[in-house]
Amino acid sequence: MEIEPRSHQKPEPVLVEIEPGFTIPDFMLAEVQIKLAYADEHIRSASVQPELIRLQVEAEASQPELIEKVQRIVESLAKGAIRPKTQILEDYMDRPVPYKADPMPELIRLAEISQESPGVFALGPLVTRLAGYFESQFLALADSFQAAPYRFPTLIPARYLERVNYFRSFPHSLTFATHLRSDLDVIDRFSQEAACAGGELTASPDSFAAVQNLLSPAVCYHLYFALADKPLPQGQVIATAVGHCFRYEAINLTSLERLWDFTMREVIFVGSKDFVLENRETARQRMREAFERIGLAYRVENANDPFFIGEFRKQAAFQSAFQLKFEIRVSLPFNQSTLAVGSYNYHQDFFGRSLNITLPDGSPAHTGCVAFGLERIAFAFLAQFGLDPSGWPAEVRQAAA
Amino acid sequence: MNTPEDQNLTLQVQNLLAEAIQVPLELVTPDLAFGDLPQWDSLGHMEVMLRLEEQFGIAIDADRIARLISIPEICHFLEENGHGD
Numbered sequence: 001m002e003i004e005p006r007s008h009q010k011p012e013p014v015l016v017e018i019e020p021g022f023t024i025p026d027f028m029l030a031e032v033q034i035k036l037a038y039a040d041e042h043i044r045s046a047s048v049q050p051e052l053i054r055l056q057v058e059a060e061a062s063q064p065e066l067i068e069k070v071q072r073i074v075e076s077l078a079k080g081a082i083r084p085k086t087q088i089l090e091d092y093m094d095r096p097v098p099y100k101a102d103p104m105p106e107l108i109r110l111a112e113i114s115q116e117s118p119g120v121f122a123l124g125p126l127v128t129r130l131a132g133y134f135e136s137q138f139l140a141l142a143d144s145f146q147a148a149p150y151r152f153p154t155l156i157p158a159r160y161l162e163r164v165n166y167f168r169s170f171p172h173s174l175t176f177a178t179h180l181r182s183d184l185d186v187i188d189r190f191s192q193e194a195a196c197a198g199g200e201l202t203a204s205p206d207s208f209a210a211v212q213n214l215l216s217p218a219v220c221y222h223l224y225f226a227l228a229d230k231p232l233p234q235g236q237v238i239a240t241a242v243g244h245c246f247r248y249e250a251i252n253l254t255s256l257e258r259l260w261d262f263t264m265r266e267v268i269f270v271g272s273k274d275f276v277l278e279n280r281e282t283a284r285q286r287m288r289e290a291f292e293r294i295g296l297a298y299r300v301e302n303a304n305d306p307f308f309i310g311e312f313r314k315q316a317a318f319q320s321a322f323q324l325k326f327e328i329r330v331s332l333p334f335n336q337s338t339l340a341v342g343s344y345n346y347h348q349d350f351f352g353r354s355l356n357i358t359l360p361d362g363s364p365a366h367t368g369c370v371a372f373g374l375e376r377i378a379f380a381f382l383a384q385f386g387l388d389p390s391g392w393p394a395e396v397r398q399a400a401a
Numbered sequence: 402m403n404t405p406e407d408q409n410l411t412l413q414v415q416n417l418l419a420e421a422i423q424v425p426l427e428l429v430t431p432d433l434a435f436g437d438l439p440q441w442d443s444l445g446h447m448e449v450m451l452r453l454e455e456q457f458g459i460a461i462d463a464d465r466i467a468r469l470i471s472i473p474e475i476c477h478f479l480e481e482n483g484h485g486d
Contacts, residue, residue, distance in 0.1 A: 080451075085463035314447030321466035353439065 013044045013056040018067055020074045023050045028078040031316075035077060035309060037250035038172045039069045045251060076309040084320035087302040090288055093331050093338075095297040099386035102334040103379065104255050106387050117199065119253030119260030123375070126389075126400075130381060131263070131374040133400040135242070137290045138265040138372050142240035144286060145279065147267050150241040152222035155213040160225050164354050166217070169315065172308050173247040175215040175260070178208045215246035219266040220369040227270060227365075228355035235360045236271030238279065242374075247306075256379035257332075257339055263374040269367065272359060273348075276368040280344050283370045287328070287342075294393040296330060297384060303327040303343065324348070328372075330380035339380050342372035410476050410484065417456060418472065421448040434471035446470075457484055 024032055029048050036046040036053070042061035047054045053070060057063070107113045112124035123131065142149075155177055161167060167174070180187050186207050194203045216222065219241050227237065242265040249258050269279045284300065291298060303325045304316035319325050324346050329338035345368055351357065352364030359365050385392050389401030411431050418433070419426040422440040435441050441449070450461050453475065459482050461469070469475050 082450075082461075082463060082466075311444065314444050314451075317450075317463065317466065318443040318447050321463040323467075348443075349436070350443070 011059050014059050016055045016057045016063060016066070018053040018055070018070055019051060020053060020071065020078070022079060024048065024074065024078045025081055025083065026050065027083055028081050031312070032074055032077050034249075034252055034306070035073050035172075035312075036070060037252050038308075039073050040066045042066060043251065073309050077312055081313055082317040082320075084304070084316065085302065085323075087323065087326075088299055089284065089326055090298070090300040092291070093297050093299050095295055097295070097297050097331070097333060097384035098391050099382075099384055100333045101386070103382040103387060107256075107382070110387065112387070113256065119249060119258065121256060121259065121375070123378075126387065127375075127378050127382070129400040130378040130396070133396055134372065134377045134381075135265060135374055136399065137287075138267070139240070141283060141286055141290070141370070142265075142267045145238045145240075145267060145283070147238045147240035150223060150226075150239050152216070152219060152241050152243050154216055154244050156216040156221065157213055158211060160221065161214060161217075164221065164224075164351065169305075169307050169311055170217065170247075173217065173249065173306070175217075175246040175248055176211045177213045177215055178211050180207055181209045215261075216243065217245055217247055219243045219245065219264050219371070220268045220367070223268050223270070224351040224355050224357065224367060227357045229357075231358050231360065232270060232365050236275050237269075239268045239270075241266060241268075256375055259375055262376070264371050265374060266369045266371045268369045270352075270357065270365050273366045276346060276366045280346055280368045280370065284326070284344050287370070291328075294381075294396055296381070297333075298328055298330040298341075299338070300326050300328050300344070303340065322348070330377070330384070332380065332383045334383055339376060339383075340373075341377040341380050342370065344368075344370050410479060411472060414472050414475050414479070417452050418449055421445065421452045429472075431472055449475075453479075457482070 029050070032053075033046055033048040036043060036048070036055070040057075040061060042058040043066070044056040044058065046056075053074065055066075055070070057066060107127065110124070110126075112127050114122045114124075116122060180190055190203055190207050194201060196202070222243075223237075223239050223241070242263060244261055245264045246261055248260055252258050253260055267283060269276045302320055302323060304319040305325065307315045326344045327340040328342040330341050332339050347367045349364040349366050351367045357365040381396070385396075389397045392401065415426060415429045415431065415433075418441075419429045422438065422445040424438060424440050428438060433441070435446055446466075450466050450469065453459065453469075454461055457479060459479075465478070469478055
């Protein structure tokens with residue numbers, strides 16, 4: 001079964017081919033393809049080769065405008081891009097796994113997942129228990145550090161994100177929260193006229209209040225803001241929290257691999273540079289043991305955050321050069337690809353400086369986090385072991401089946 | 402003791418850095434390092450690297466980006482690549 005990527009009643013798309021005018025480096029092909037989703041709302045799908053871009057585009061699109069926007073994205077990302085340093089910290093991709101099929105059709109057939117809208121899924125009991133198993137592993141990791149538990153809101157103030165430069169770095173993935181203006185006429189009119197057409201709410205834009213909050217894109221930001229503008233207690237903090245995170249990914253929202261609304265468990269370290277880096281490394285070693293117990297096929301390699309085009313080239317190269325981010329990429333046998341299910345991150349003193357979090361000597365604190373996407377790791381596990389718990393590793397079967 | 406050529410190269414790098422991170426030249430001391438000024442952050446650092454490549458005709462790989470984190474280290478790297486005399 002194929003998931004409908006956008007709303008219904010769209011006309012048949014037409015093929016548009018664009019030659020970028022230079023060769024897109026191999027290491028940038030995937031990133032260009034992902035970012036083309038944000039070039040124009042009329043793009044249904046994109047495939048990128050080094051010297052040719054193929055787009056499926058709704059016929060009503062203005063092709064000159066669309067082509068100009070595509071060229072702008074491609075040039076910004078790929079022209080003069082610095083080849084990232086490839087660093088693989090763990091490689092267990094050759095572990096034998098019993099399942100080879102795409103789990104999505106079976107998950108849908110068994111009603112183990114149901115799509116509410118693009119990138120928004122409800123999970124059934126099997127997937128929920130499986131996500132719960134992985135959550136227990138991450139909680140055990142947090143406990144091994146005696147991490148202090150926190151609960152954070154789903155909303156995050158716009159002024160918080162502005163203070164850490166989020167709007168400039170990741171504008172494409174923001175999700176805004178608003179409400180009706182506190183005005184009886186507005187509320188009355190909305191209650192009588194609001195309707196959904198083609199999945200879209202029809203209401204006058206001036207019914208809505210100005211945006212003061214967004215749906216949070218990450219868990220750890222809330223901790224940094226809780227620690228802002230004061231000395232760090234005892235000079236170091238280890239905390240853990242789980243929360244829903246929201247990152248809009250346009251037409252890339254096609255399965256459990258990419259969700260608009262997903263759940264993330266984080267273990268967060270704040271302190272000196274050595275404290276953060278040593279704990280990040282310890283966390284990786286402990287998770288290696290956890291993954292080994294269940295025979296997961298994966299590797300850990302350097303990566304970068306999905307910065308938008310204006311900052312991507314520089315920020316991605318910087319993250320690579322300074323080894324700031326490593327992703328746990330789990331093998332997906334059904335399409336010979338990998339899926340990032342978690343990451344080990346070091347932010348240097350970016351949050352310490354931006355938010356005035358200080359160490360006892362007055363210098364800015366360093367931060368880092370290890371983060372795991374619960375839906376993604378459950379999906380990746382199912383892609384390797386299937387939906388029949390009898391084929392699962394005993395530890396997982398006993399805990400989740 | 403620094404030679405006049407060393408001082409010339411250092412000054413070139415100071416100028417390049419001041420333009421890259423958009424601060425007055427007087428703030429860019431000869432021993433300035435990454436993070437000493439808020440403008441020499443991750444984006445500023447990559448702007449410095451791109452301008453070094455452009456101005457001195459050199460290629461800087463990812464490993465090197467993480468090591469060129471002060472004016473003395475940048476000058477030393479440039480000297481090794483034939484820009485010290």
